[in-house]
Amino acid sequence: MEFDLLINAIIAGLMLGGFYAAVTAGISISFGMLDIVNIAHPGFIILGSYIAYIVNAHFGVDPIVIAIVALPAFYALGSLIYQVYYQSFEKHGQDSLRGLAFFFGLLFVTEVSLNLIFGVDYRSVDVPYIGGSVSIGAMEFPVRMLVPCLVSLAMFGGLQLFMSRTFIGRAVMAVSQDPPALQLMAVDPIRIKRIAFSISIATASMAGAFLIIIQPVIPSAGREYIGRVFAICVLGGLGSLPGTLIAALMIGVIESITSTFYGPSWSPAVSFGLLLLTLAVRPSGLFGR
Amino acid sequence: MRTPAFILILTVVAAALYVAFDMVGSDYLFFAGYTVLQYIVLATAWNILGGYCGYVNFGSAGFFAIGVYTTVFFYAVGQRIDEIVPEFLVAPMQLIFPLPLPVLIVTAGAVAGFVGLGMGYLTLRLRGVFFAIATLAFTVVLETFIVNWSFVGGSRGAYIIVPNEVPVFGHLIQFLFALMLVLVIVALTTSRLIERSKLGVGFATIRDDELAAEASGVPTLRLKLVATVVSGALMGMAGAPFPYYIGYVEPGSAFNLSYAVNSIAMPMIGGTTSWVGPLVGALLLGTLQQVATVTISSAVNLLIVGLLLIFFVIIAPRGIVGLIQDRWRGRSKS
Secondary structure, three states, rough: HHHEEEHHHHHHHHHHEEEEEEHHHHHHHHHOOOOOOOOOHHHHHHHHHHHHHHHHHHOOOOOOHHHOOOOOOOHHHHHHHHHHHHHHHHOOOOHHHHHHHHHHHHHHHHHHHHHHHOOOOOOOOOHHOOOOOEOOOOEEEEEEHHHHHHHHHHHHHHHHHHHHHHHHHHHHHHHHHHHHHHHHHHOOOOHHHHHHHHHHHHHHHHHHHHHHOOOOOOHHHHHHHHHHHHHHHHHOOOOHHHHHHHHHHHHHHHHHHHHHOOOOHHHHHHHHHHHHHHHHHOOOOOOOO | OOHHHHHHHHHHHHHHHHHHHHHHHOOOHHHHHHHHHHHHHHHHHHHHHHHOOOOOOOOOOHHHHHHHHHHHHHHHHHHHHHHHHHHHHHHHHHOOOOOHHHHHHHHHHHHOOOHHHHHHHHHHHOOOOHHHHHHHHHHHHHHHHHHOHHOOHHHHEEOOOOOEEEEEEEEEEHHHHHHHHHHHHHHHHHHHHHHHOOHHHHHHHHHHHHHHHOOOOOHHHHHHHHEEEEHHHHHHHOOOOOOHHHOOOHHHHOOOOOHHOOOOOOOOHHHOOHHHHHHHHEEEEHHHHHHHHHHHHHHHHHHHHHOHHHHHHHHHHOOHHHHHHHHHHHHOOO
C-alpha cells in the first residue's frame, strides 16, 4: 500500500513539523528579529530535555508541565546571557565573529557539561500516553508526536498574538527594523531586546520537553538541530513567525517522506541540503521580503 | 625577515624537536606531539579565513574529514583493484597502489581545496553569518554522505592496515610526526606569506569593512574564494595522515566536533591577527589537552577548551598575542 504509506509519512511529517516549529521559534526571534546568532539555542533545548528528564524520573510529572514551571528559570538564563552578550559584544558595535565564537563556546560547554553529569547514555521520560496512538481510517496519529505538535502549535499561536498585539511584542518587531526610532518613542531598545532574547531562550524549555517526549535524548543531540533550525528559519524568511511555521511543516514533511522511502540515515542531509540550496539561490527565504 | 630565512629557521626548529623527541625515545611523546602539530595546522588554516578575512568557519571538521576520507578512499581502491578496474589496468594500477602518504596528503589538499571553492562560491556572496551557518550545514551533509557510502566503510568505519616500520624513520609514528612537522612548516609559511602580501591587505579590508572594500575596487569575492581554498586545502592535508595514525576510522571520529571547536578556540585564544596567534594558541591548548587527557579525563579537557574560548572571547578579544603587544606598548610609553 504505497499510498497509505505516503499519507502516513505526510501526517508524521506534519506532526514532526509542528515540533520543529517549537524548536525554531527561539531562533526565529533571536536570529531573525534581533540579529543575535544564537547557535547555542539547540544546546539550551537539550538542557530543557534533561531538566524534564530529572524531574520526571524523580516525581513522575508530565514533561510539558515541568517545562511550563521551568519557563521563568529559562527566561532568567536568557536575560543573563543577553546581558553578557550586550556588555561584551553588542555595545562595542558589530563584531559578529566574536559573538559567534561566544555562542559556539556556550553550545560546546553545555553539551560537555551534560555529558559529564549524565554520561552519553540515551535518556527518556515515562509518560502514560507515550505508547498510544489514535487512528482515523488508515491514518495513524502516534500520541507521542501528536501532543508535542498540538502544544507547540498553541505556543506558536500565543507567540504570534504576543508579537502582533501587545506593545512589547510590537516593540520587538520595531527594534529589528529601527532602534533609534524606538528610542524616539521613549522605549529602551536594549530592554526590549533583552526581553525578546529571554523569551527566545524560554521557548527552549518547551522545545526540550517536546523533544524528550518524542525520542530519547543524548547530550550531543543538539548538534543535528543546528542546521535544521537555521534551515527552517532562513527558509521561512528571517523573523517571520508564520513563515517559520510553514517552513517547519515543509521540512518536517520532506524529512518524513525521505526517511520513509529512502531510510532514516538520509534524513539529516535533506534539511541541510535545502538550507545550502536556499542560501545559494534565495537567501531571503521563500517568504522573505 | 625574508621568507627563505623564515623557512630555514622553522626547519631547524622542527629538526631539533624531532631529534629531541627521538632522544627521549618514548613513542607516547610522538603520539601526543602529532596531535598538537595537527592542531597547529588546523588552527593556522582556520585563521587564514577566520582571522584574516573575518569569516567564521564551523566546518573545520568537515574539511579535516575530507582529508581523512581521501586516504581511506584510495586505500580501499588499493585493496580492491581487481574488482574495480578492467583487467588490462590491474597490473599498472598495482604498481602505483598503495599510494605513498605524501601523495595522499597532496591529493587530499586538492580535494578539500576544490570542495572549499564550491562551498565558497555558493555561500560567500552572503553575509558572514550565513556563511558560518552554511559551513555547519555542510559538515552534516558531508557526514551523512560518508555514513551512507559503504565503499569507505559507511557508519561501521574502516580499518587501515598500516606497516609498523617505515624505512629511515623506524616506527610509523615517527614518520607521521615528521610529515606533520613538514605540514606545520607549510601552513605557517603560507599564513605568514599571505599576511605580508597584497593578498593579506585585501583580506584585512574585507574583515574591517567589506562594503567599503568592495566600493574601493577590492575584488572581495575572488579574495574570499582564495582564502577558502587555501584554508580548506590545509585542513584536508592535516586530515590525510589521520587514518594511518589511528588505524581505524569511523565518521564519528573523523567529523568530531572537537576539531571544529579547537580550530576556532586556538586562534581566538592565541590571537587572530597574525600567524603567531594560532601557533601560540594551538601549542598552549593542545599541550594542555594532552596533559589533561592523561591526568584528568578527555571530557574535562573539552570543557576546559570551551570555557577558555568563552573567557578569552569576552575578556581578551585580541588573544594572548594581543595582551603581550599591549603590555609592550604600555612599557614603551611609560
